[in-house]
Amino acid sequence: MENVKIIEIKKSVFENNDRAADELRGELKTKGVFLLNLMSSPGSGKTTTLIQTINRLKDKIRIAVMEADIDSDVDAIKIKEATGVESIQLHTGGMCHLDAEMTEQGLTALLVEGQKSKVERQPDLVILENVGNLVCPAEFDTGAVKNAMILSVPEGHDKPLKYPLMFSICDVVVINKIDVLPYFDFDMEKCKEYIHMRNPKATVIPICAKTGEGVDVFAEWLLTEVKNWQND
Amino acid sequence: MENVKIIEIKKSVFENNDRAADELRGELKTKGVFLLNLMSSPGSGKTTTLIQTINRLKDKIRIAVMEADIDSDVDAIKIKEATGVESIQLHTGGMCHLDAEMTEQGLTALLVEGQKSKVERQPDLVILENVGNLVCPAEFDTGAVKNAMILSVPEGHDKPLKYPLMFSICDVVVINKIDVLPYFDFDMEKCKEYIHMRNPKATVIPICAKTGEGVDVFAEWLLTEVKNWQND
Numbered sequence: 401m402e403n404v405k406i407i408e409i410k411k412s413v414f415e416n417n418d419r420a421a422d423e424l425r426g427e428l429k430t431k432g433v434f435l436l437n438l439m440s441s442p443g444s445g446k447t448t449t450l451i452q453t454i455n456r457l458k459d460k461i462r463i464a465v466m467e468a469d470i471d472s473d474v475d476a477i478k479i480k481e482a483t484g485v486e487s488i489q490l491h492t493g494g495m496c497h498l499d500a501e502m503t504e505q506g507l508t509a510l511l512v513e514g515q516k517s518k519v520e521r522q523p524d525l526v527i528l529e530n531v532g533n534l535v536c537p538a539e540f541d542t543g544a545v546k547n548a549m550i551l552s553v554p555e556g557h558d559k560p561l562k563y564p565l566m567f568s569i570c571d572v573v574v575i576n577k578i579d580v581l582p583y584f585d586f587d588m589e590k591c592k593e594y595i596h597m598r599n600p601k602a603t604v605i606p607i608c609a610k611t612g613e614g615v616d617v618f619a620e621w622l623l624t625e626v627k628n629w630q631n632d
Numbered sequence: 633m634e635n636v637k638i639i640e641i642k643k644s645v646f647e648n649n650d651r652a653a654d655e656l657r658g659e660l661k662t663k664g665v666f667l668l669n670l671m672s673s674p675g676s677g678k679t680t681t682l683i684q685t686i687n688r689l690k691d692k693i694r695i696a697v698m699e700a701d702i703d704s705d706v707d708a709i710k711i712k713e714a715t716g717v718e719s720i721q722l723h724t725g726g727m728c729h730l731d732a733e734m735t736e737q738g739l740t741a742l743l744v745e746g747q748k749s750k751v752e753r754q755p756d757l758v759i760l761e762n763v764g765n766l767v768c769p770a771e772f773d774t775g776a777v778k779n780a781m782i783l784s785v786p787e788g789h790d791k792p793l794k795y796p797l798m799f800s801i802c803d804v805v806v807i808n809k810i811d812v813l814p815y816f817d818f819d820m821e822k823c824k825e826y827i828h829m830r831n832p833k834a835t836v837i838p839i840c841a842k843t844g845e846g847v848d849v850f851a852e853w854l855l856t857e858v859k860n861w862q863n864d
């Protein structure tokens with residue numbers, strides 16, 4: 401293997417929002433609200449996965465969705481139309497991630513909106529669809545109870561090597577688009593091995609959001625986590 | 633279409649690096665060096681596209697590569713092994729993008745490295761492979777002469793709607809992985825239409841980096857741009 405020159409360009413960009421995130425989690429615990437932070441690259445299938453998952457869970461628990469996007473609102477509308485659950489769009493105004501303060505702004509708006517719709521009960525589960533980006537969202541604790549990410553087969557099984565922080569902070573990694581496995585050089589076993597190098601405790605769930613294959617397993621994982629959070 | 637609540641969360645994160653970028657471009661012009669900034673999502677095939685392109689051009693012009701990555705150096709090694717051209721790795725230390733100052737650090741290191749290898753002539757073309765991210769790299773002018781991006785078929789044809797800034801600043805959009813078009817709901821004509829909504833002047837080049845299909849067209853585009861820059 402050849403040697404290449406490596407230049408270290410370090411720069412601090414991390415705002416300390418850890419305390420705000422911990423406070424938010426404390427509030428959510430008191431209220432019995434479970435917040436899931438869902439992250440991925442652009443185009444990995446977050447919205448389709450959410451629709452499939454919500455439709456399997458919405459008769460069991462009350463769900464709401466916050467869609468973060470740079471400036472479109474197509475996802476929030478899609479979710480609302482396809483599932484009927486409360487859904488709001490968070491415009492980040494160009495920002496590449498959400499932090500705890502922005503997440504709290506969204507939650508507040510969601511609860512006010514819920515009151516307007518005369519919703520008696522607050523949601524058991526709020527899902528935050530973060531900005532499509534494997535780098536920045538991993539650096540900012542949103543205050544979520546659990547972090548989830550979707551890696552899709554066409555992106556390649558080497559991504560845990562290249563985006564180590566994202567994989568190390570995620571409790572569950574959903575591997576989407578398994579229907580196209582025959583057309584890509586994607587090694588599922590290697591992918592699992594790389595994910596577990598970053599985070600030995602990560603749960604890995606292969607799915608195909610388009611056909612629904614495997615989505616039951618993810619929905620079951622999520623329901624169990626919500627119940628544990630509320631009953632702990 | 634249903635209405636959804638939209639929350640505007642604006643925050644200024646853009647450092648003003650425009651002057652530094654313009655200065656860098658001025659220097660590059662004096663030296664006759666063309667800098668291409670190549671951006672994309674993770675897993676869209678930047679490195680494979682580069683290898684194919686460099687191998688078509690390296691006997692015609694002198695090429696060097698700067699690979700930006702959060703902390704691995706697999707890409708710089710891969711490029712060097714597969715093409716033989718000078719290649720350095722820029723570690724961003726967690727940063728999600730490169731700005732003009734970081735790019736200049738890389739260029740300086742590259743030229744020093746070139747001198748050590750007793751390279752007489754400086755490169756005609758330096759390619760900067762930016763961090764895999766459709767959001768942040770678009771916000772920071774690196775000082776490049778032209779911006780290029782790769783969108784891969786599995787990511788979907790709607791991406792110009794969701795990442796408007798990235799598409800509006802790119803002079804050329806390479807659409808990669810056209811070999812898997814039959815397995816995805818990707819509408820090439822719609823994709824071109826959306827790209828041109830963002831940037832009517834963008835050149836769109838469909839390719840398959842794996843098989844080499846269409847890469848000649850991209851290589852030709854790049855060679856013409858380099859010659860124009862040097863002879864203008």
